[in-house]
Every structure is written in C-alpha cells, then in structure tokens.
Amino acid sequence: MHNLGFALEGAWKVLAAGLVLGAGLPALFGLGIRALAYGAGGDAGKGSPAGIVLGWVLFAIVLLGVALGITFIVASGFGKALSFAHVFPTLVDK
Secondary structure (H helix, E strand, O other): OHHHHHHHHHHHHHHHHHHHHHHHHHHHHHHHHHHHHHHHOOOOOOOOHHHHHHHHHHHHHHHHHHHHHHHHHHHHHOOEEEEOOOOOOEEEEO
C-alpha cells in the first residue's frame, strides 16, 4: 500500500504539470487575445484600456513560462538545476 501512495503522488504531480503547462499557458494566451479584442472595442466600437493592459499582462506571463521552460531544459544540459528556493529562480549545481 505504501508503494501505491508514491505512485499516486507521482501521478498527481505529472497531472498538475500537464494541466499548468499543457493547457494553462495556451488558455492564458487565448484569454490575452480576448482581452486585447475587448480593449480594441471589437464589433462594438468602444475600446477599453483595461482590456489592452490585461492582454499584455497575460502575454507576459505566458512568455515568462516559456522562458522558464527553456531555461530548465538548457540548464539540465549543462549539469545545472533550476531552483525556486528564493523569490527569483536561480541556476544551481546539481
């Protein structure tokens, strides 16, 4: 029964990472597109600066996620690890 707990814990982590990275980033990108369309006014003709700001904030979050993913992959190739022990992610030796 103890080994089943480890397997379920690992499966939960994989599921969470898949939801965040596999569906979360594209969903944020889609919301950013919708926010920009709302900010431009769309068919109604009335724009909102809040929509434009929200759209760009969502795009920045997506770009940050992509940059962290690329950093993780490249760092592991150089024998480093990406650490989130502090506020900002840092590269540390494995």
